[in-house]
Amino acid sequence: MNTHLQHILDIIDQIGSVTDEQKQALTSALKSAEKEMMVLNFKLDRTEKVKHTTSILLETTIEELDLKRKAIEESNLALEKSLTDLKAAQDQLIQQEKLASLGQLTAGIAHEIKNPLNFVNNFSDLSVELIEETKEELSAVSDQLSAEDREKVQEALVILKDVELNLRKIHEHGTRADSIVKSMLEHSRGSSGKMEPTDLNALVKEYVNLSFHGMRAGTNPINVDINLELDESIEDVPLVAEDFSRVILNLCNNGFDAMKDKLSAISDQDSASYKPKLTVRTHFENGEVVVEIEDNGIGIPEEMKDKIMQPFFTTKKGTEGTGLGLSITNDIIKAHGGQMDVYSQPGQTVFTIKLTT
Ligand SMILES: Nc1ncnc2c1ncn2[C@@H]1O[C@H](COP(=O)(O)OP(=O)(O)O)[C@@H](O)[C@H]1O
Numbered sequence: 001m002n003t004h005l006q007h008i009l010d011i012i013d014q015i016g017s018v019t020d021e022q023k024q025a026l027t028s029a030l031k032s033a034e035k036e037m038m039v040l041n042f043k044l045d046r047t048e049k050v051k052h053t054t055s056i057l058l059e060t061t062i063e064e065l066d067l068k069r070k071a072i073e074e075s076n077l078a079l080e081k082s083l084t085d086l087k088a089a090q091d092q093l094i095q096q097e098k099l100a101s102l103g104q105l106t107a108g109i110a111h112e113i114k115n116p117l118n119f120v121n122n123f124s125d126l127s128v129e130l131i132e133e134t135k136e137e138l139s140a141v142s143d144q145l146s147a148e149d150r151e152k153v154q155e156a157l158v159i160l161k162d163v164e165l166n167l168r169k170i171h172e173h174g175t176r177a178d179s180i181v182k183s184m185l186e187h188s189r190g191s192s193g194k195m196e197p198t199d200l201n202a203l204v205k206e207y208v209n210l211s212f213h214g215m216r217a218g219t220n221p222i223n224v225d226i227n228l229e230l231d232e233s234i235e236d237v238p239l240v241a242e243d244f245s246r247v248i249l250n251l252c253n254n255g256f257d258a259m260k261d262k263l264s265a266i267s268d269q270d271s272a273s274y275k276p277k278l279t280v281r282t283h284f285e286n287g288e289v290v291v292e293i294e295d296n297g298i299g300i301p302e303e304m305k306d307k308i309m310q311p312f313f314t315t316k317k318g319t320e321g322t323g324l325g326l327s328i329t330n331d332i333i334k335a336h337g338g339q340m341d342v343y344s345q346p347g348q349t350v351f352t353i354k355l356t357t
């Protein structure tokens, strides 16, 4: 029996005034109390054990739930990524599709226009020669004419001079139209469209050089300091080389034009201290290849920035600009899955191309 109960029994034993019957009743009451206590103890013990197992089960369930939550989070992330990848691929496809149909259309138009344009250009040129000859003939006979007739011949010569000027204008603008048509044809002819690992730095070097020498050989050449900052750690980049080389050419050509514009905009005094400079950089940034083409030319006015990418937008006079350079450039970069941004303030323009590799 439980020691405390036994102790109570011992004390009752020692009390003389308690009868045997009373003792017996007390003893049996104490024994039943002990039994009840044992049952309660047993139940308590069992409850403890159940509690313990439940808590262990709960912990493992929580752990499992946590693992599942993490797995779901990961697959969510993967899903989100593939969704953005899919969207990018879709954008690129749409862009290529647009380019293809636009290309066919422009090729068709350009091809149709090319022949009549050739007539315009060739015949205006030929007519200038004919007028020259006519002028010579008239001058040759004018000695043998009467004073009155000579005056008439003089009038005819003045008119011929005007016609000649008109023909020269026709020829000048015809030539501009021809270069636009050529650009359109070149653009629409497209390329093999094959992305191949290309030495980007070598391509940049080659085409910056080509653009520079082209400018030097053209009308109104200027001196330009060419500054190449190429990150040699850039390895081969997947590119359609013949397209991307046109990007570099177009952007450098625009840079040189902007420097010429600046030179003609500033006074002779300032032009002595102005040093035209073209900087071309390549580097890696957040897993992207970045190409920057910076010039210290005239800059792009704020209100013009959203127009420069539009096909045929040009500020260049006469036959100098087709307005197709940046539009073609932007299309090529988009077809590479890249992006082009422009930053400009007076005296500084930076075109930034970002390509994901
Ligand atoms: N680096 C630059 N600096 C200043 N203006 C520029 C620059 N690049 C482009 N532009 C502006 O954007 C216009 C459009 O350029 P582009 O599409 O190459 O056509 P184009 O060179 O035949 O005019 C240019 O006429 C010029 O006004």
Ligand SMILES: [Mg+2]
Residues within 6 Å of the ligand: 250, 253, 254, 324, 325, 326
């Ligand atoms: Mg241009």
